[in-house]
Amino acid sequence: MPSSLRRVGARILFASTSEAYGNPSGHPQSESYNGNVCPIGICSCYDEGKRVVESFCYDYLKMHNVQIIIARIFNTYGLRMLLNYGRLIRNLLVQSIHVEDLIIYCNGKQTRSFCFVEDLLIVLFYS
Numbered sequence: 546m547p548s549s550l551r552r553v554g555a556r557i558l559f560a561s562t563s564e565a566y567g568n569p570s571g572h573p574q575s576e577s578y579n580g581n582v583c584p585i586g587i588c589s590c591y592d593e594g595k596r597v598v599e600s601f602c603y604d605y606l607k608m609h610n611v612q613i614i615i616a617r618i619f620n621t622y623g624l625r626m627l628l629n630y631g632r633l634i635r636n637l638l639v640q641s642i643h644v645e646d647l648i649i650y651c652n653g654k655q656t657r658s659f660c661f662v663e664d665l666l667i668v669l670f671y672s
Contacts, residue, residue, distance in 0.1 A: 556612040563619040623662030
């Protein structure tokens with residue numbers, strides 16, 4: 546299979562996650578930041594699972610010279626988001642539609658990176 550992937554010029558896209566970075570030990574993070582993941586946390590199976598597959602992808606690249614793109618996707622939002630999705634953008638939109646107070650959780654100093662779904666698709670398409 547690897548030789549056939551290389552022969553046809555296939556590219557592999559792995560949709561990873563921002564969770565692969567874990568809880569940042571500083572802010573803002575540089576491009577060389579490797580992360581701070583808790584291997585026994587409540588979401589550790591998801592976080593570590595994505596990190597393991599990223600590692601497999603890099604090994605596959607080294608062994609078979611097949612182009613691999615790993616996209617660490619952050620909070621993506623868009624026009625067809627489910628109303629019961631339960632994430633920040635969706636919550637703020639629903640609260641605004643219903644003319645409710647906008648609820649900011651914790652101390653309000655948290656930071657997030659958001660990505661509009663069409664921007665994500667453009668970046669992935671041209672990678």
